[in-house]
Amino acid sequence: MDLVWKSARRATLVSWPTSVDDRLDILVRAATAAGESVTRSQLLAALVAEASQEPDQLSSVIRRYRSTESEQFIESHSQADLPVVRRPGRRRQTQIESADRHGTG
Numbered sequence: 001m002d003l004v005w006k007s008a009r010r011a012t013l014v015s016w017p018t019s020v021d022d023r024l025d026i027l028v029r030a031a032t033a034a035g036e037s038v039t040r041s042q043l044l045a046a047l048v049a050e051a052s053q054e055p056d057q058l059s060s061v062i063r064r065y066r067s068t069e070s071e072q073f074i075e076s077h078s079q080a081d082l083p084v085v086r087r088p089g090r091r092r093q094t095q096i097e098s099a100d101r102h103g104t105g
Helices: 018-033 040-050 055-067 070-075 095-101
Strands: none
Touching (some): 018 040
8 A cells, every 4th residue: 555645756845935944843743742643744744645635625714815014914823832843954043043153142
């Protein structure tokens, strides 16, 4: 039996708002709190695999996303009481860390 999550891979570049990326991290932490060992890509794949293909439902989701104010979005996603999850690979540098490292901060 072939499992979808273990099938052939395709890399996908996603460019989205930082607050949405932060939300993905929160969702990974929530899944971890539920006992799942999951990566960001596995979670994204699971969400896409489970998404409705109903045009009206998709349209509704897109319209809600496009009309959500940034501050409201950020405030509505709590990360309290969730475990910290270390992501594999290199850690992303903030501009402040980069400036400090190069003596320009």
